[in-house]
Amino acid sequence: MTTTGAERDADRVGNWWWWGRRRGAVLDGGLALVSAVECALEGVGSAEQASLPVPLGVLFGLAVGSVLLVRRRWPIVVVLVSIAVTPAEMGFLMGIVGLYSLAASEVPRRITALLAGMSTLAVFVVTVVRMRQDIAHADVGEPDIDPSGWYVPVVAVFMTLGLNAPPLLFGLYIGARRRLMESLRERADSLEQELSLLADRAEQRAQWARQEERTRIAREMHDVVAHRVSLMVVHAAALQAVALKDPQKAVKNAALVGDMGRQALTELREMLGVLREDAVPAAPAPVPLAAVGRAAAAAAEAAADDGPCLDALEDLCEQSRLAGAVVELVVLGDARAHPPEVERTAYRVVQEALTNVHKHAAGAEVVVRLAHRDGEVAMQVENGPCPSDAGAADVRLPSGGNGLVGMRERVLRLGGVFVAGATDAGGFRVSAVLPTVTPLSGGVAALR
Known part of the structure; x- marks a missing residue:
């Protein structure tokens, strides 16, 4: 050093x-x-x-x-x-x-x-x-030679210059060289400090990138697992209730549980496969932290490209209907294609809202509204009061308390507006508005 x-x-x-x-x-x-x-x-x-x-x-x-x-x-x-x-x-x-x-x-x-x-x-x-x-x-x-003429002054001039000029010129050279070396040394010290600061900032950016991608992957995992598993638990509870009374319906519910489990495993396998493929390979030499952050960002981006879209909302609502929930889907405005990030976020908001309905208001009627507007897309999931506390208790779905937080983070990341709260009728409403042209997309791309 x-x-x-x-x-x-x-x-x-x-x-x-x-x-x-x-x-x-x-x-x-x-x-x-x-x-x-x-x-x-x-x-x-x-x-x-x-x-x-x-x-x-x-x-x-x-x-x-x-x-x-x-x-x-x-x-x-x-x-x-x-x-x-x-x-x-x-x-x-x-x-x-x-x-x-x-x-x-x-x-x-x-x-x-x-x-x-x-x-x-x-x-x-x-x-x-x-x-x-x-x-x-x-x-x-x-x-x-006449000493009274030019001889003495000329000799005196040569002797004077011989005594004074060499040390004076050499001193000027040494002084200039010393100042140059000091300037170069200060510049080198300044560059060293700047490099140290840049290294610290790169370390901070890499740490931030790792944390950001870790949070994003955890959010994706939560969205994939929570909804599928919640529906599986609901169907399993229904299967337990009708197993002896209606064997055919029990068989149908068991098939649904199997299909949902396979779908959950497929989505998990695809996400983990993308992460495994884009991960930085092990090597004897140490891997730069920035490369790890870039690899994680690339993995999340690749996984995001294959994510769900708004066209799959009807299938999402149908899965909840098969679980016994009454779900109505209302689409307002002319359907149009939106940026993948916007459609994926809208889908996840509706998915998480339906999952919360299964957890906390089983059997409640749900209305899903989707509005296509100029420059934005809005979605709202509103459920009525739970008709029976016993129904919710039988399911006993655990809650981690991260669903609303994850939805809010997703919406705010795209520059949207997110509101969630209880309704006057005793139900719960989740509303979100997303701009179709996100102002942060350029900044996010630049960071990656």
């Missing part, structure tokens, strides 16, 4: 004041020691020329050379001190290192240019004066 810039800075910073690294402190300490020795030796000659005590010149040189120790923290101070001691002909190493440190630092470029110009001018003037003094005190006889 890579470390970020903040972690690297935290690792570097210790008890080394402004250096941050031990090798930086050692390097600056060594340069300051060499510069102090150089300035101390040069201070001897400067003290003799100024008729000052030699120890005073040595102490002054040591103090001046030691300024190089703060070149990283205060490079301007180092350059100013080197300019100040240029007339004393000392601190050449300090001047070179100071210019490099100034150019490589974060000091504004206008200040760097000003100090570099001052240092260059100081070195040029001192060099010209020193060369003229040496020529004046030397016994040159009859020289071939």
Whole structure:
């Protein structure tokens, strides 16, 4: 795992004041020691020329050379001190290192240019004066070159540029390279953080997709099993009641129970088969979570394509009639084809409502209304009061309490309206309105 810039800075910073690294402190300490020795030796000659005590010149040189120790923290101070001691002909190493440190630092470029110009001018003037003094005190006889003309300035310019230009240019290069590396490091850290966030979001989306598909599959399983099994239980209760009185009707009810059981098993086998076919195959390498979510979504979509439609409502009502319920189907408007998701949801709402009637109001009269409108389809399942509490008690169908919740989720997912509640006559009504052009279909497709 890579470390970020903040972690690297935290690792570097210790008890080394402004250096941050031990090798930086050692390097600056060594340069300051060499510069102090150089300035101390040069201070001897400067003290003799100024008729000052030699120890005073040595102490002054040591103090001046030691300024190089703060070149990283205060490079301007180092350059100013080197300019100040240029007339004393000392601190050449300090001047070179100071210019490099100034150019490589974060000091504004206008200040760097000003100090570099001052240092260059100081070195040029001192060099010209020193060369003229040496020529004046030397016994040159009859020289071939007139030292009072262009020779001294030209040589002084070359010497000045040779001393100041290399450290200044090298410092500018190092500073630009350092800033570039820092920018690249910050960009890499930013990209690493973004990748980490993207990975977390992908993990969350995969988890959400798994949960969503798990809920959807559970809803489909509930719709398939609850209705078929509820009818089977109702028919089994009727079979038990008429087994001795009417053997022919008992045989007919037994055949119905068998047919419904086979239908339930067929639907379950088809759904589980689709999931098994579209599941991600096992492999030695770990499977990405997003692939699992996509596989689950594909499985649910494939299972949904083979789902029921509104044309099967008459058969659905007929199954309830065979179970002894009085069910009336009323279709309003011109029948037309709707999107598969809409028809499947409408079918499931009616199916779950009829299942609830068998569970909680056995024997009650039921009216199923289906209305085809412009841009929407509406359905309503209303049952009257239960004629006999004993009839409902004999069936003893368990209730998980998820039927109405599942219907509401299905309808709201398509942008529809769902209402369920007791009627004034003592019955129960389930109503739903679904738009035939679902606004969420594009978003759902995009998520998949």
